[in-house]
Amino acid sequence: MPAMKLAGNFFLVGLMGSGKTTVGRALARRHGKTFFDSDHEIEARTGVRIATIFDIEGEARFRERERQMIAELAQRKNIVLATGGGAVLNPENRRQLAAHGTVIYLRASIDDILTRTQHCTNRPLLQTADPRGKLEQLFAERDPLYREIADLVIDTTQQNVNLLISQLEERLGQPPKPPTEPDQA
Numbered sequence: 432m433p434a435m436k437l438a439g440n441f442f443l444v445g446l447m448g449s450g451k452t453t454v455g456r457a458l459a460r461r462h463g464k465t466f467f468d469s470d471h472e473i474e475a476r477t478g479v480r481i482a483t484i485f486d487i488e489g490e491a492r493f494r495e496r497e498r499q500m501i502a503e504l505a506q507r508k509n510i511v512l513a514t515g516g517g518a519v520l521n522p523e524n525r526r527q528l529a530a531h532g533t534v535i536y537l538r539a540s541i542d543d544i545l546t547r548t549q550h551c552t553n554r555p556l557l558q559t560a561d562p563r564g565k566l567e568q569l570f571a572e573r574d575p576l577y578r579e580i581a582d583l584v585i586d587t588t589q590q591n592v593n594l595l596i597s598q599l600e601e602r603l604g605q606p607p608k609p610p611t612e613p614d615q616a
């Protein structure tokens with residue numbers, strides 16, 4: 432058991448395959464929080480896979496379903512939420528997440544993501560002839576948005592889930608840092 436229980440909500444953001452669901456579940460279990468995954472909640476509500484929603488309704492309608500789901504889930508208490516990889520694209524989602532919990536950005540290299548997602552067919556954005564190129568594009572667009580709302584950025588490269596959780600606990604267990612000048616580096 433952890434030395435101290437982390438208080439409040441935790442929202443995990445990052446590209447698909449960065450480990451949000453895997454790390455989120457483990458974090459919730461250790462800290463007595465309820466785990467939610469916005470993609471899974473959308474699938475449960477609609478009764479179909481995310482890939483099917485993309486096929487039938489298109490990405491824009493999926494994004495609207497995602498916006499509604501995040502607005503709802505952000506109102507809950509004592510949860511860990513794994514968000515969809517593209518949730519941060521919507522400014523309202525960014526506001527909801529930043530306002531209602533601690534946001535953790537799980538950062539993974541494109542190589543790691545390709546390895547981790549190679550057998551999965553339920554990530555419609557990667558069902559393309561050039562998944563690496565697509566991931567590079569998504570990273571370039573989204574890295575600044577993940578960072579914009581992240582209270583903590585965790586590099587997941589060559590770190591197993593247990594190590595990631597210990598690192599997270601160590602960094603989140605510290606008293607909040609005093610406000611600092613914007614990073615000049």
Ligand SMILES: Nc1ncnc2c1ncn2[C@@H]1O[C@H](COP(=O)(O)OP(=O)(O)OP(=O)(O)O)[C@@H](O)[C@H]1O
Nearest residue numbers: 446447448449450451452453516547587590591592
């Ligand atoms: N730190 C890690 N080291 C090695 N493998 C990992 C790590 N984190 C996750 N994985 C593996 O990578 C795959 C993708 O992880 P996961 O589904 O948790 O990612 P995700 O961020 O939730 O993706 P998505 O946004 O598509 O839902 C899983 O098979 C998981 O077991």
Ligand SMILES: O=C(O)C1=C[C@@H](O)[C@@H](O)[C@H](O)C1
Nearest residue numbers: 447470481515516517554555
């Ligand atoms: O990165 C994305 O835009 C997505 C990631 C997944 O979590 C799903 O929300 C969906 O496949 C879209």
Ligand SMILES: [Mg+2]
Nearest residue numbers: 451452468513
């Ligand atoms: Mg997931």
